[in-house]
Amino acid sequence: MNIGNMATGLAGLGLAAVIDLNCRVHSPGSRTIWRERDVIAFSGIAGTSLSLLQCIWEGRDVSARSVITLATNASILFYALQLPWGDPMRDFT
Known part of the structure; x- marks a missing residue:
């Protein structure tokens, strides 16, 4: 399995977690919320890293698929960064 396919798979996993x-x-106190947030953060970080590696590997002849995968993974990463890490009044009461 090459780097581009793994990055694409992580983009799909991250999008599915965001939708879910x-x-x-x-x-309010569900562990599923935290699990989904963890999946979004992991897929955003790993997917963006792998996508950047794929774009570097391709060099000047970067494909449209690699650029779209990079944009998708970067969007998931930025979405993960804007999620609140916790609201004790709402999450643990």
Whole structure:
């Protein structure tokens, strides 16, 4: 399995986690919320790193697929960074 396929898979995993976090109704103290946030953060960091590696590997002839994968993973990473890390009044009461 090459780097581009792994980065694409992580982009899909991150997008699925974002959709699940935003569309499913969770109880306030649910561990599922934290699990989804962890998956989003991990896939954003690992996917962006692998996408950058793939773009560097391709050099000047970077493909459109690699650029789109990089943009998707970077968007997931930025989404993960803007998520609140915790609200004790809401999450643990």
